[in-house]
Amino acid sequence: MLKLKLIEKEKSPKIEIGKARLLVEMRNIVKKFYRVVANDGISLSIYPGQIHALLGENGAGKSTLMNILYGVYRPDEGEIYVSGRKVSIKSPKDAMRLGIGMVHQHPRLVEALSVAENISLSLTDVGVFASPRVIKPRIMELARKYGMKVNPDAKIWQLSYSERQRVELLRVLMQNAKVLILDEPTTMLTSSEKKELFSMLRKMASEGKAVIFITHKLEEALSVSDIITVLRKGRVAAQVAPEEVTVEELARLMLGYEMISTVKREPHRYDGVVLKVENLHVLGDAGVPMVKGVSFEVRQGEIFTICGVAGNGQRELVEAITGLRKVARGKVFFLGRDVTNTSPRLLADMGVAHIPEDRIHVGIVPDMSVAENLALKKYRSPEFSTRFTVMYDKIYEWARSLIKQYSIIAPSEKIPAKHLSGGNIQRLILAREFSGEPRLMVAVNPTYGLDVAATNFILSKLLEAKKRGVAVLMISEDLEQALKVSDKIAVMYEGQLKGIFPVEEADIREIELMMVGVK
Ligand SMILES: Nc1ncnc2c1ncn2[C@@H]1O[C@H](COP(=O)(O)OP(=O)(O)OP(=O)(O)O)[C@@H](O)[C@H]1O
Ligand SMILES: [Mg+2]
Incomplete structure (x- = not known):
């Protein structure tokens, strides 16, 4: 284990105060899944009043370690102490009783119930009976205190990804957790939402809560945390104080090698129109117009990115284009053909690929196994099936080659896809979608949840596709990234496109203002 100038940091008052009141200690945690050692003897100390970043690339074992602390998994070896007492955490209920709360990487809320009802349910889980009506004022009070916008009566299915995350955070706060675990909470947030979240976390820490912040984003770990534990391949690679490392040093600790960015945009070379959207109107789940007269074109070999804060109609727009949602008015043309309200299946066969926002559910x-998921759109092709049977051997063989080509970390192509880490699920989807040789790739936040290396990998795959003449429609909340790879950028605000710029003419400040409706 590499200790980078940690000795000096231990002198700082922040840690000394904490040390006296060590809140949680995990000792030598080992957890194996099949042949994968997700946690290989990890020790971690958590102090009150601190924001502790758990940094590591995809598959490093971050979620696993925290799922152990939260009672989702039992460790194969190792011990956990809470306030000096050895504990056995058998379920999230146990964890919550010990004051440990977790906001998951993928929000786990009941879609059909309201915000207040969901929070009420989770309180009942810890043995507190609280009717939604009774807790509503308390929810509002907490929301006000931390500056969150929530409507306790809204149904979960009506909420955007980031709003759901906020509900999860409230849920944990309502349980009076002393230790707050947040698993990659910033992936779907804009830069201003991120700032809000960070100041909320800071406030929580200043009240004496311990915050564990899982991330693979170096800048975030450096800017919000008091201490950073770097995990690499299931082990602690280093523990450092943010003021004592540079981004480059931290990247090296996380990856174990020097990172060189290979992502470079090249001007586009083709110009046939692949996708044409004409005066499109689409309704949202609640029946209200979410897309209000959107028109644009995406050409061959072009990356066209729509930036915007989640909830401004991007989701509905993409769903309408990919056949998942009905178009209310207007037209969609693909390679000159009217494909308005065509089924997703038919569109996929025509060459429309889709990396959806909600990777797990959509x-x-x-x-299903990793191999079956990879073959999802192909298993009926003569390559893989005769008239009567699916040739599994062929599918497995092909899956293994994709797994290799896209560096998907999986112990076997036969394990259920849900057991892959977030980043690896993402690679799986990308591998599948690109293997269909699409003409149009619709990519919704394609690098969300991915570490630097994987992000570079995905972006370079998109750029490669562009070079082959694929038209790419990207939806992104990451403006800097959009500026790096796109040819054109448009801003979506309240269901409309506010200007379409060639990337050379885009000004980051101006676009940020447009994203929040100022310009
Ligand atoms: N339930 C499971 N069954 C099988 N393997 C698993 C399971 N959960 C995690 N793994 C494996 O353990 C390793 C660590 O996964 P983990 O989800 O902890 O990584 P992570 O650091 O959270 O990554 P990410 O940034 O992608 O979310 C991965 O290789 C993953 O495939
Ligand atoms: Mg994870």
């Missing part, structure tokens, strides 16, 4: 069939 992107994969969680219980």
Whole structure:
């Protein structure tokens, strides 16, 4: 284990105060899944009043370690102490009783119930009976205190990804957790939402809560945390104080090698129109107009990115284009053909690929194997099936080659896809979608949840596709990234496109203002 100038940091008052009141200690945690050692003897100390970043690339074992602390998994070896007492955490209920709360990487809320009802349910889980009506004022009070916008009566299915995350955070706060675990909470947030979240976390820490912040984003770990534990391949690679490392040093600790960015945009070379959207109107789940007269074109070999804060109609727009949602008015043309309200299946056969926002529910069939998921759109082709049977051997063989080509970390192509880490699920979807040789790739936040290396990998795959003449429609909340790879950028605000710029003319400040409706 590499200790980078940690000795000096231990002198700092922040840690000394904490040390006296060590809140949680995990000792030598080992957890194996099949042949994968997700946690290989990890020790971690958590102090009150601190924001502790758990940094590591995809598959490093971050979620596993925290799922152990939260009672989702039992460790194969190792011990956990809470306030000096050895504990056995058998379920999230146990964890919550010990004051440990977790906001998951993928929000786990009941879609059909309201915000207040969901929070009420989770309180009942810890043995507190609280009717939704009774807790509403308390929810509002907490929301006000931390500056969150929530409507306790809204149904979960009506909420955007980031709003759901906020509900999860409230849920944990309502349980009076002393230790707050947040698993990659910033992936779907804009830069201003991120700032809000960070100041909320800071406030929580200043009240004496311990915050564990899982991330693979170096800048975030450096800017919000008091201490950073770097995990690499299931082990602690280093523990450092943010003021004592540079981004480059931290990247090296996380990856174990020097990172060189290979992502470079090249001007586009083709110009046939692949996708044409004409005066499109689409309704949202609640029946209200979410897309209000959107028109644009995406050409061959062009990356066209729509930036915007989640909830401004991007989701509905993409769903309408990919056949998942009905178009209310207007037209969609693909390669000159009117494909308005065509089924997703038919569109896929025509060459429309889609990396959806909700990878777990839309992107994969969680219980099916990795190989089956890779073959999802192809298994009926003569390559893989005769008239009567599916040739599994062929599918497995092909899956193994994709797994290799896309560096998907999986112990076997036969395990259920849901057992892959977030980043690897993402690679799986990308591998599948690109293997269909699409003409149009619709990519919704394609690098969300991915570490630097994987992000570079995905972006370079998109750029490669562009070079082959694929038209790419990207939806992104990451403006800097959009500016790096796109040819054109448009801003979506309240259901409309506010200007379409060639990237050379885009000004980051101006676009940020447009994203929040100022310009
Ligand atoms: N339930 C499971 N069954 C099988 N393997 C698993 C399971 N959960 C995790 N793994 C494996 O353990 C390793 C660590 O996964 P984990 O989810 O902890 O990584 P992570 O650091 O959270 O990654 P990410 O940034 O992608 O979310 C991965 O190789 C993953 O495939
Ligand atoms: Mg994870």
